[in-house]
Amino acid sequence: xxxxxxxxxxxxxxxxxxxxxxxxxxxxxxxxxxxxxxxxxxxxxxxxxxxxxxxxxxxxxxxxxxxxxxxxxxxxxxxxxxxxxxxxxxxxxxxxxxxxxxxxxxxxxxxxxxxxxxxxxxxxxxxxxxxxxxxxxxxxxxxxxxxxxxxxxxxxxxxxxxxxxxxxxxxxxxxxxxxxxxxxxxxxxxxxxxxxxxxxxxxxxxxxxxxxxxxxxxxxxxxxxxxxxxxxxxxxxxxxxxxxxxxxxxxxxxxxxxxxxxxxxxxxxxxxxxxxxxxxxxxxxxxxxxxxxxxxxxxxxxxxxxxxxxxxxxxxxx
Numbered sequence: 001x002x003x004x005x006x007x008x009x010x011x012x013x014x015x016x017x018x019x020x021x022x023x024x025x026x027x028x029x030x031x032x033x034x035x036x037x038x039x040x041x042x043x044x045x046x047x048x049x050x051x052x053x054x055x056x057x058x059x060x061x062x063x064x065x066x067x068x069x070x071x072x073x074x075x076x077x078x079x080x081x082x083x084x085x086x087x088x089x090x091x092x093x094x095x096x097x098x099x100x101x102x103x104x105x106x107x108x109x110x111x112x113x114x115x116x117x118x119x120x121x122x123x124x125x126x127x128x129x130x131x132x133x134x135x136x137x138x139x140x141x142x143x144x145x146x147x148x149x150x151x152x153x154x155x156x157x158x159x160x161x162x163x164x165x166x167x168x169x170x171x172x173x174x175x176x177x178x179x180x181x182x183x184x185x186x187x188x189x190x191x192x193x194x195x196x197x198x199x200x201x202x203x204x205x206x207x208x209x210x211x212x213x214x215x216x217x218x219x220x221x222x223x224x225x226x227x228x229x230x231x232x233x234x235x236x237x238x239x240x241x242x243x244x245x246x247x248x249x250x251x252x253x254x255x256x257x258x259x260x261x262x263x264x265x266x267x268x269x270x271x272x273x274x275x276x277x278x279x280x281x282x283x284x285x286x287x288x289x290x291x292x293x294x295x296x297x298x299x300x301x302x303x304x305x306x307x308x309x310x311x312x313x314x315x316x317x318x
Contacts, residue, residue: 009047010172011077014059015103016084017096021118024155025084026059029165050266053169065103075106079172081113082165087125087152097136104140112171113140115150116164121157128152147171158236159250160277162270182267184306185243186258189279194219197253198279200296218247218256237265248272251280274303 016022030048044059058078064071083100086092107113117131131137132150140148151164189198194215238245239261246257246268257272278299282289289295300306 009054009056010079011056012080012082012172013075013078014057014082014084015065017062017086017092017099020084020086020096021155022059022084025082025116026057028155028158028161029057050165050169053173062099072106075103076108078111080168081107081111082116082168083113084116084118087117087119087131088122090126093126093131093134097134101136109145112147112168114164114168117150117152118155120152121154121159158248158269160273162266163273166270182263182271183260184257184271187275188214188256189276190215190218190254190256192252198291198296200300218254246272248276250276253280271303271306275300275306278302
């Protein structure tokens, strides 16, 4: 059983069928990136720092979760469950829901459950809307006594990863995590090849260096990293002087969010994803639409945590 000291730390269990991506999720949660070829373990106990929050994390294999009496004791005490689903086939999705139903009665009603629809970066992934309409998932969602959510993510690329974990950590701790720990300074969104499509500076004291040169540098470094490490992963965080660059990539677009050197990396990554998604939605509505400063301001204003950081002076077009 957990000690009294450990009970004070929010406890979370990561579950999923073999090959769903549990170990990749844990790697990204621990290190902000992934390790290629890491072997899966049947059970892993570890404390993880998520921003300023310390989490007690248990990653459990299917056999342990189903049969271990010790694990059943853990399952009855935890604050949150993260269930990883491989979205590459309907068969795996059906098997995943069969698995969660075997454990559902042992998970307390007060325990929040987060489903991660993983591997959405793969071309053969089952559409997220189909997963939402799955009758098994609807049964779980219809239980008004449970706090349940689902996010489409890629543990490998990091897409929507931190947004999903923000949700469950806010439910586990009773507070919105880390919002005050990030001060956006500048955001640049790049097309493939490093060509800038969006550039906004929050802090007037920052010298606006050439975004084209910066975009080319980021693109070149990512190509170098991919070549050297033979991985699809790209850089996540680069620290330079008093600031650091948070770099995310989604659907062919890359975002570089400049924040303070000591700001929360996990929260900054989450905000970067939200900004990029808002930008992509606007581009999808009208690909030919120009992006003067007023339009950029409106896109950023859709994100509450970013809106409060925006310059309140009258907006003048570039």
